[in-house]
Amino acid sequence: MEMLITADDLRTRIDRMAGEIARAYAGRPVTAVGILTGCVVFMADLIRRIDLPLRVAFLTASSYRGTATAPGQLVIRDDFLPDLTGRHVLVLDDILDTGKTLTRVVAHLVDRGAESVKVGVLLRKIGRQEVPFEPDFVGFTIPDKFVVGYGLDYNDEYRHLPYVGVLPAGG
Ligand code: XMP
Numbered sequence: 420m421e422m423l424i425t426a427d428d429l430r431t432r433i434d435r436m437a438g439e440i441a442r443a444y445a446g447r448p449v450t451a452v453g454i455l456t457g458c459v460v461f462m463a464d465l466i467r468r469i470d471l472p473l474r475v476a477f478l479t480a481s482s483y484r485g486t487a488t489a490p491g492q493l494v495i496r497d498d499f500l501p502d503l504t505g506r507h508v509l510v511l512d513d514i515l516d517t518g519k520t521l522t523r524v525v526a527h528l529v530d531r532g533a534e535s536v537k538v539g540v541l542l543r544k545i546g547r548q549e550v551p552f553e554p555d556f557v558g559f560t561i562p563d564k565f566v567v568g569y570g571l572d573y574n575d576e577y578r579h580l581p582y583v584g585v586l587p588a589g590g
Contacts, residue, residue: 420567420568420580420584420585420586420587421584421585421587422582422583422584423561423564423566423582423583423584423585424559424561424569424582424583425582426581426582428559429464429558429569429581429582429583430464432558432559433461433464433465433468433541433558434468436465436539436556436558437465437468437469437470438468439556440465440469440471440509440539440556441469441470441471443537443555443556444471444507444509446471446472447471447472447507448471448472448473448474448506448507449469449471449472449473449474449506449507449508449509450473450474450475450476450501450503450506450507450508450509450533451466451469451473451474451475451476451508451509451511452476452477452478452500452508452509452510452511452528453475453476453477453478453510453511453512454477454478454479454480454510454511454512454513454520454524455477455478455479456479456570456572456575456578457512457513457514457570457571457572457578458477458511458512458513458570459570459578460569460570460578460579461511461513461541461558461569461570462475462511465511465539474501474506476499476500476501477499477500478495478496478497478499478500478524478527479495479496480493480494480495480496480520480523480524481493481494481496482494493519493520493523495523495524495527497527497531500531502532503528503531503532503533504531504532504533504534505532505534506532506533506534507533507534507535507537508528508533508534508535508536508537509536509537509538509539510524510525510528510536510537510538510539511538511539511540512524512538512539512540512541513540513541513542513569513570513571514540514541514542514543514544514566514571515540515542515543515544515548515552515554515557516544516547516548517547517548517549517550518548518549518550518551518552519549519550521538521540521552521554522550522552525538537555537556538554538555538556539554539555539556539557539558540554540556540557540558541558541559541569541570542557542558542559542560542561542566542571542583543557543559543560543561544560544561544562544563545560545561545562545563546563547563559583561583564585565585565586566583566584566585566586567580567583567584567585567586568580568581568582568583568584569581569582569583571583573586
């Protein structure tokens with residue numbers, strides 16, 4: 420596996436991101452909403468370094484290609500979300516690719532009554548975005564390669580790797 424971002428580099432950058440987030444909210448309480456499952460490693464490391472009053476919640480956003488839904492349709496499940504009315508929400512995701520997932524998730528959370536919604540992503544792929552979307556906090560900008568590790572998967576494998584690597588052709 421070709422290493423793209425080392426565990427040391429992840430630690431250093433995520434420390435800085437936590438500082439950027441704390442400064443942006445200036446002491447206001449935040450509800451961090453992670454998009455499962457890719458967010459988990461990044462989110463666990465990031466939130467422990469954010470010096471703010473903080474709640475943690477999760478949702479899922481999956482593209483299903485089954486017969487019940489249109490091809491590629493994004494299905495958001497938020498059964499475990501607390502009431503977000505009047506809350507400042509920080510959405511956390513592993514990677515911004517086309518931008519479709521985060522666009523939909525932000526609209527969904529605004530519908531759920533969030534006072535504000537900001538977005539933090541660990542990775543942003545260059546040259547892939549299909550919809551205009553600007554994340555508030557970005558860990559690393561990466562080339563257009565399929566990456567795994569540190570929460571990112573291929574067929575649900577590799578999420579536990581402590582670094583971000585490029586998957587060799589053929590999986
Ligand atoms: P969009 O295109 O909506 O999608 O921004 C974001 C989701 O696509 C997945 N994704 C990847 N997963 N390695 C992965 O493991 C990648 O290189 C990659 N690129 C996109 C991921 O689920 C992300 O949340």
